[in-house]
Amino acid sequence: MSEEPSPNDRIDDAVKTRLSRLREEPVETAELEHRLLALASETESATPRHRFFTGWRRLTATAAVVVLAALSGLVLMNLQVSPAIASPEQMVSLHDDATNHNPTAKSVTTIEQARRELVSQWNGVPELPEPPAGSLCGCCVHRVANRKVACLLLKDGQTPVTMMVGSTHDLRETEGDTREIHGKKFTVHRLNESRIVTTEQNGRFVALIGELPETRLLELADEIKF
Amino acid sequence: MVDGSSSPKLTAEQAARFKRLAMPCLEPLLRTAKYLTHQTQEAEDLVQETMIKAMRSIDSFQEGTDIRAWLMTILHRAHIDAVRAGKRRSQTVSIDQAEMDVPARPDSTQEELRAGNEAPEVLLDRFTNTEVIEALRSLPEDIRWTLLLVDVEQMDHAAAAAVLQIPLGTIKSRAHRGRAMLHDRLSGWASQRGWLTRKESDHV
Numbered sequence: 001m002s003e004e005p006s007p008n009d010r011i012d013d014a015v016k017t018r019l020s021r022l023r024e025e026p027v028e029t030a031e032l033e034h035r036l037l038a039l040a041s042e043t044e045s046a047t048p049r050h051r052f053f054t055g056w057r058r059l060t061a062t063a064a065v066v067v068l069a070a071l072s073g074l075v076l077m078n079l080q081v082s083p084a085i086a087s088p089e090q091m092v093s094l095h096d097d098a099t100n101h102n103p104t105a106k107s108v109t110t111i112e113q114a115r116r117e118l119v120s121q122w123n124g125v126p127e128l129p130e131p132p133a134g135s136l137c138g139c140c141v142h143r144v145a146n147r148k149v150a151c152l153l154l155k156d157g158q159t160p161v162t163m164m165v166g167s168t169h170d171l172r173e174t175e176g177d178t179r180e181i182h183g184k185k186f187t188v189h190r191l192n193e194s195r196i197v198t199t200e201q202n203g204r205f206v207a208l209i210g211e212l213p214e215t216r217l218l219e220l221a222d223e224i225k226f
Numbered sequence: 227m228v229d230g231s232s233s234p235k236l237t238a239e240q241a242a243r244f245k246r247l248a249m250p251c252l253e254p255l256l257r258t259a260k261y262l263t264h265q266t267q268e269a270e271d272l273v274q275e276t277m278i279k280a281m282r283s284i285d286s287f288q289e290g291t292d293i294r295a296w297l298m299t300i301l302h303r304a305h306i307d308a309v310r311a312g313k314r315r316s317q318t319v320s321i322d323q324a325e326m327d328v329p330a331r332p333d334s335t336q337e338e339l340r341a342g343n344e345a346p347e348v349l350l351d352r353f354t355n356t357e358v359i360e361a362l363r364s365l366p367e368d369i370r371w372t373l374l375l376v377d378v379e380q381m382d383h384a385a386a387a388a389v390l391q392i393p394l395g396t397i398k399s400r401a402h403r404g405r406a407m408l409h410d411r412l413s414g415w416a417s418q419r420g421w422l423t424r425k426e427s428d429h430v
Binding site: 022027 | 234235236241244245249252253256257260261265266267270273274277278281345346347349350351353355358359362373377378379380402405406408409
């Protein structure tokens with residue numbers, strides 16, 4: 001004799017099935033996978049280690065380690081302090097990542113929502129300038145040249161545009177054609193169909209990236225409220 | 227970048243073993259960490275920390291046993307350590323508190339909602355994955371871990387109990403309780419959105 005499942009059993013089964021479908025959500029593992037494989041590949045030398053150092057050999061080895069550590073520290077400090085250069089290729093790649101099936105992107109329509117969302121993901125998010133009215137549709141935190149940046153995802157009509165915001169302590173723009181509109185200086189880069197307009201304002205490095213005519217992208221850049 | 231992200235300096239054999247055994251589990255680990263922390267960067271840091279610990283102790287893993295469960299155990303401990311160290315925000319809601327936090331549904335009871343015309347599977351399908359994840363996130367951490375392992379990652383109860391280091395009976399009761407809590411939370415939202423009305427349930 002078959003029994004009708006109780007309402008609680010139906011709920012139990014339904015929730016279980018619904019949760020199992022969360023596995024269908026795409027998970028972007030490429031960047032982490034790359035980092036982990038690089039770490040795993042830093043293998044020890046195949047030659048056996050000498051376990052015992054004696055006398056001057058131990059002293060020499062210790063001195064060498066100290067010097068190397070100091071040098072590495074200096075190099076590391078220099079690397080951390082110096083801003084990286086954001087190349088057009090890196091910025092277009094960021095735009096592609098940010099706008100194509102980006103699982104980390106959050107849907108927002110106001111700059112306040114974007115600020116809240118980005119701050120929840122990254123404490124050090126720079127002050128966000130206000131994008132052109134009505135264009136904001138999403139946001140995410142991304143990396144360019146191994147530095148964190150905030151991305152505001154915009155739409156100009158149907159064309160996606162990424163507004164990347166970083167700190168000039170972290171990122172600087174590469175040389176390109178310069179334009180001046182209403183007293184503001186912009187730099188323009190071209191890469192295949194993509195156009196990039198960058199500017200540095202009040203300690204922030206801002207780039208607009210999209211497949212739009214250069215003039216249109218400059219108009220949008222001019223509408224940004226810093 | 228997490229602390230301790232320096233290279234664990236594996237031998238070539240250890241590196242090969244790690245890549246062969248552990249790397250295929252990256253996706254479930256990252257998914258679990260994402261649903262747990264709700265923050266991509268934190269999730270990546272947590273999984274990176276987990277994988278570095280796994281690299282360092284890859285020799286202690288017994289081949290033929292469940293590598294995913296082994297890695298989930300490390301992830302679970304890493305998460306606990308991180309929460310204790312105050313590095314990550316934790317949903318330290320008690321179970322009782324979470325039950326109290328279910329959005330209020332004036333003039334309707336859980337029984338009425340459960341008895342509504344909307345079949346539970348149909349009701350749950352009306353929510354997006356993001357909303358279900360958000361509801362999951364509002365549950366106490368031990369319940370969330372249970373549902374992530376048992377229902378999302380489809381681990382058997384025994385393996386999930388071993389990961390969380392709790393008795394088998396506890397994992398089963400937590401899974402049932404967690405599903406009911408999740409359903410109640412989503413039903414509350416459905417009611418607030420007008421998807422479930424008293425009128426509907428009164429007809430049943």
